[in-house]
Amino acid sequence: MKKPIILVIILWTTVVSSTYFWIQLEKKQERETLAHDTAHAFFQQLVHTRLWNANHGGVYVPVTDTLKPNPYLTDDPLRDLSTMQGLRLTKINPAYMTRLIAEIAAVSDGVKFHITSLNPIRPENRAMEWEAEWLRSFEDGKLEQGAFFNTEKGHEFRYMAPLFVKDACMKCHAKQGYKSGDVRGGISVTLPYIAPSGLANLSASYSIVLLSGILLIGLGGGIIDKKHTRLIQTNKKLNYEIEERKKVEAEKSLIIEDLTLAVEKIKALSGIVPICMYCKQIRDDKGYWNQLEAFISEHSKAEFSHSICPSCMEIHYPDIAGEAQEKD
Numbered sequence: 341m342k343k344p345i346i347l348v349i350i351l352w353t354t355v356v357s358s359t360y361f362w363i364q365l366e367k368k369q370e371r372e373t374l375a376h377d378t379a380h381a382f383f384q385q386l387v388h389t390r391l392w393n394a395n396h397g398g399v400y401v402p403v404t405d406t407l408k409p410n411p412y413l414t415d416d417p418l419r420d421l422s423t424m425q426g427l428r429l430t431k432i433n434p435a436y437m438t439r440l441i442a443e444i445a446a447v448s449d450g451v452k453f454h455i456t457s458l459n460p461i462r463p464e465n466r467a468m469e470w471e472a473e474w475l476r477s478f479e480d481g482k483l484e485q486g487a488f489f490n491t492e493k494g495h496e497f498r499y500m501a502p503l504f505v506k507d508a509c510m511k512c513h514a515k516q517g518y519k520s521g522d523v524r525g526g527i528s529v530t531l532p533y534i535a536p537s538g539l540a541n542l543s544a545s546y547s548i549v550l551l552s553g554i555l556l557i558g559l560g561g562g563i564i565d566k567k568h569t570r571l572i573q574t575n576k577k578l579n580y581e582i583e584e585r586k587k588v589e590a591e592k593s594l595i596i597e598d599l600t601l602a603v604e605k606i607k608a609l610s611g612i613v614p615i616c617m618y619c620k621q622i623r624d625d626k627g628y629w630n631q632l633e634a635f636i637s638e639h640s641k642a643e644f645s646h647s648i649c650p651s652c653m654e655i656h657y658p659d660i661a662g663e664a665q666e667k668d
Contacts, residue, residue, distance in 0.1 A: 457525030
């Protein structure tokens with residue numbers, strides 16, 4: 341009985357484990373999809389903002405102590421302007437605008453951006469190792485990349501998609517040999533400190549379910565095993581009693597058979613028995629004549645031993661009979 345219980349426990353463990361890993365996989369996929377869609381939305385927002393800037397040839401903002409003119413636009417005669425009131429303005433092109441937004445994001449704990457390229461104009465925009473690997477995949481036809489990374493600060497999701505050269509970009513990047521449609525670089529988006537998707541709680545819950553099921557199966561199996569053992573013992577006892585009754589019945593049948601034969605023999609001796617008046621032979625039911633002792637032995641349990649009575653001794657052995665009388 342223990343073997344079926346073990347098989348049920350194995351089956352239960354397989355079902356619970358399979359369900360757990362299936363749900364774990366689904367949760368992981370949901371988590372990756374959510375992180376990917378969020379990062380992609382941030383990326384698209386940056387692309388649209390950059391496109392608006394490029395379509396207007398850049399935007400002008402006042403020069404301040406924290407916002408200096410772009411040193412990589414020195415060949416643009418319209419980089420710096422002054423208003424009639426004497427306010428100094430400087431042009432912010434799409435790349436400079438993206439970097440300024442990224443610097444603002446860098447001082448917070450939120451989403452981080454990084455504009456990069458394998459051939460950057462600004463050295464600080466050079467790609468990190470993982471960015472460079474993804475940039476090369478974009479040149480091979482990949483349209484986006486995304487993955488979770490474990491860092492010293494925690495678990496984060498990194499996303500990156502390529503920036504393609506558009507006509508509005510040629511003014512600054514034609515000198516680098518790009519043409520419209522080329523992969524000029526990319527923008528990476530980092531979603532920091534992505535919380536685990538409740539896998540610890542899920543594992544604990546399924547562990548409780550698994551152990552509870554095994555406990556119930558063990559207890560239920562133990563109860564069933566005891567009842568099964570009692571049933572086997574009861575069946576053995578019943579089979580023993582049946583065999584004993586069969587033996588008693590067999591003995592009774594033998595006794596009845598013996599009694600029946602005895603009654604028949606008694607009946608045979610109780611009727612009128614034809615006997616010869618001279619030789620004393622008896623005629624049986626089949627018409628044969630038998631010696632008296634043979635007939636009685638056949639029809640009863642009596643046994644005979646042969647001897648000679650005194651009268652027959654005088655008749656058949658007178659000499660021996662006379663000697664016997666003289667001695668007396």
